[in-house]
Amino acid sequence: MLMQILDADYVMLDGKPLIRLYGKTDDGKSVCVFYHNFLPYFYVDEVPEWLKDDRQVIEIEEVERIYPIFYRTDKMKLHKVTIHDPSKTPELRDKVIRGGGTAYEADILFKYRFMNDAGLGSLMWIDLNNATNAGTDIVRTERKYTINEINIVDKVGNAPLKVLALDIECISAVSTEVPIPERDPIIMISLVFSGKFQGRDKFVISTRPGNDVKAYANEKEMLKGLIDIINEFDPDILTGYNINNFDMPYIIERMQKLGIPTNFTRATDKRAWTRKFAGKYRNNILGRVVVDPFVLIKKDFSFKRYTLDNVSFKLLGEHKEDVKYSEMEGLWKGSKNDFERLVSYNITDSVLAMRLYGELNLLDKYIGISRICGLLLQDVLDGGETQRIENFLLREFNKNGYIFPLKPTEEEMMERDKQRKIGLKGGFVLDPVPGMHENVAVLDFKSMYPSLIRTFNICPTTLVNKSRTDNPSPDKIHESPEGGSFVKPEIRKGIVPQILERLMNERSQVKKLMQKAISEDKKEEIRELNTKQLGIKIMSNAFYGHMGYPRARIYNMDIGNAITSWGRETIQLTKRTIEEKYGYKVIYGDTDSVMVELPHDMTLEEVAEISKKMSDDITQMLPGIMELEFEKIFKRFLPLAKKRYAAWCFTPKRDGSWSEKIDMKGIETVRRDWCDLSSETLNNIINIILKENDIDKAVKYFQNTVKGLSEGKIPMEKLVVTKTLTKKPESYPGVQPHAEVAKKMAKRNPAEAPNVGERISYVIVKGTQLLSHRAEDPAYVKEKGIQLDSNYYMENQLLPPVERIFEALDISKSELMGKGRQMNLFTSMTMKGRKKDRNNDKLTEEDVTGFVCNNCGRPYRRPTLTGYCECGGKIVFSSPKGKGSKITVKRNI
DNA sequence: GAGGTCCGGGG
DNA sequence: GTGTACGGACCTC
DSSP states (O other): OEEEEEEEEEEEETTEEEEEEEEEETTSOEEEEEEOOOOOEEEESSOOHHHHHOTTEEEEEEEEEBOSSSOOSOOEEEEEEEESOGGGHHHHHHHHHHTTOOEESOSSOHHHHHHHHTTOOTTOEEEOTTOEEOOOOSBOSSEEEEOSSOOEEOOOSOOOOOEEEEEEEEOOSSTTSOOOTTTOOEEEEEEEEEEEETTEEEEEEESSOOTTEEEOSSHHHHHHHHHHHHHHHOOSEEEOTTIIIIIHHHHHHHHHHTTOOOOOSSBTTOOOEEEEETTEEEEEOTTSEEEOHHHHHHHHOOOSOOOHHHHHHHHHSOOOOOOOHHHHHHHHHSOHHHHHHHHHHHHHHHHHHHHHHHHTTTTHHHHHHHHHHOOOHHHHHHSOHHHHHHHHHHHHHHHTTBOOBOOOOHHHHHHHHHHHHHHOOOOOBOOOOOSOEEEEEEEEETTHHHHHHHHTTOOTTTBOOTTOSOOOOGGGEEEOSSSOEEEOTTTOOOHHHHHHHHHHHHHHHHHHHHHHHHHTTOHHHHHHHHHHHHHHHHHHTHHHHHHTOTTOTTOOHHHHHHHHHHHHHHHHHHHHHIIIIIOOEEEEEBSSEEEEEOOTTOOHHHHHHHHHHHHHHHHHHSSTTOOEEEEEEEEEEEEEETTEEEEEEEEEOTTSOEEEEEEEESOOSOOTTSOHHHHHHHHHHHHIIIIIOOHHHHHHHHHHHHHHHHTTOSOGGGGOEEEEOOSOGGGOSSOOHHHHHHHHHHHHOGGGOOOTTOEEEEEEBSSSSOGGGGEEOHHHHHHHTOOBOHHHIIIIIIHHHHHHHHHHTTOOHHHHTTOSHHHHHHHIIIIIHHHOOTTOSSOOTTTOSEEEETTTOOEESSOOSSSBOTTSOBEEEEOSSSSSOSOBOOOOO
């Protein structure tokens, strides 16, 4: 029999720690295995007298370890202190430090110390064939075993997991506030089960009876009932929308308040607990994993709002039943029908949470990461990148005889942060050549930073410290343009480069297997392989950032600077080569990519062919494993500024065809304080400009929208802005539109006054008052037929996003607003003229490159409104053939 | 632009 | 539990 690891902890038993591993057997039973033979330990440089006599100490052993920062040939003589109780480590450690000593690896969680030493990672499979039944009821799992050795089995795939989705409803004693567990009871909880529980796949528990409702005498009994249900169903995953920061802490705190032991973990001796830290709750339910679709969806999808209703509509195509918070108490205390409505509302929330969990494969990425870094799934979900990387590194460094320092102290981090602000440089970003471009090849470096790390053997263990005496000769050292130097691999191969080599090779293997699986249409296999390659990719890309991160144990700014400086050198060399050797212009580039403009009459295929050849050539020329790749073509490319552009993008597909889409970087189309009209107009204009290349049409489109606005022809829904009332309207510092609307609504109808936490929709109406005072409830505006302030919408909602786009095309605001017909004429003449095909003999690409004053020679990208220069000279077309063409640009005002 | 502050989801 | 430490949008100088 096999078991997959989901969680781990330890307990003290007869004065010794007992490791417990929780998971699922391959046939889907919950299981816990006990492992006795592991003791906590840490390292110190000197052994103080008091430590020798400490009751905790079992053994102090002299050992040799390598310190991981700076290349060195010597080993440190250290003392490995083995003790009885892991929880006593912090006080021993701190006492050592207070006495002037140094401690190492004295802040590693015991479960991870064990797992890492055993070579055991999260979600791995182990063999239970030599396990013996453990006659204990200390854990609630279906199976319990004792094992004496850990035998890891190489198996991909996951055990079948049981999922429980839940959602609570509670009524706030102060109707204007979000309920708080210290005060407000839970009135009902909906439960949805993967598979079935007691023959049903979902039901509601409540303190009021009803159809499809399991009723309890009071809240306390209901919560005890919940505990029983959880333990009997025995889920591996607990899910729910915003469960991390609302439902789960609420349930736990409510149970604590009512004196109910929170016994729904997988061990009878550990209760579920929750704790708030830095504004966020962290829930701990041993043996089970809490998964919050809200948190995961926020990371994976870009929406304006992440309400369950909005997210479900966007991702599942389903709206949820709408019950206003203000209605809830009425429904709860109301008729049978009212109550049924509340029940149905409650159950829908759990159903949707379960569907979001189940249908979007949200967990896959985290499973992939967990498998690579070894952190337990819950810690990958809740924790940051630092923990992932450090757990991974600790295992690899230890394996190679290195020791890890403690986490940096607060002072160290502050100091590092300061140094970093002054001295850490980033990637190289070219100033984009302004204006519209065509046939732009995008070439980028494959995994640039990981590749640089491998190429130049970049690692804390290979970093040269100039003041050491055991450094190799200079020819054995890679010196970076700006930052650290590193010994070459023949002297010592760095640990980080080794890890990356392994990971990158593995990933290309996995991707090959994936192609095969795709061609054979093996869905489950594709999913598993994709999970794996994604995990590898995310972890590989995290090393660079980690070494320059002030909280890292192996932080060193010279390493960060070495990587980025080699990166800058590489991209500049690439730009030079393309321009000098091939004669093409690199019009933009950022960190690991260059964009090359090729002749406009080339087909996509021709562009691709030349780009591949250039990339191959440059790859040949570059050191080590650095590789430049042809990625895609921007048929049209409009840069706005560094890191901001819009492009019509064509990516080659395997079958030789092209997939096409609009690429936008740094251009926000969804912003909370913009109404739908803003986003819609921006998107449409970008589409017209890029796909149709018709500036005139885009301008007209904009002007039409403005016209529609001033004539009141735009549906009000498109003009509504929504903001959450986070505090009482009167306690907002300045005047804020949504707070003002809330005040007005309260005044008009005190019963319907918006509560704190409610989302307030508003529109801006005509008037002379301060903007915020002109914010109004859309329903009220409709009812009273009040006019909206079209000027506001134009200036604050339409213009700001669109202006930057037109600015990049040299179309000014006044032109955009259509002040004078000749602007449009002009626009069509230049923008279209520039792009007119070569058969058209009026203006050709070669002829017109811009404009120039025929008097003082000042160049213009666009003529002035008058057609004359400040000096009084005329603005004429300029061309590379002559100083200025004979055509005079006439512009009438 | 850099630097500081607010707010999210949930009832 | 040998602990934890958000992140993006927005506003102001």
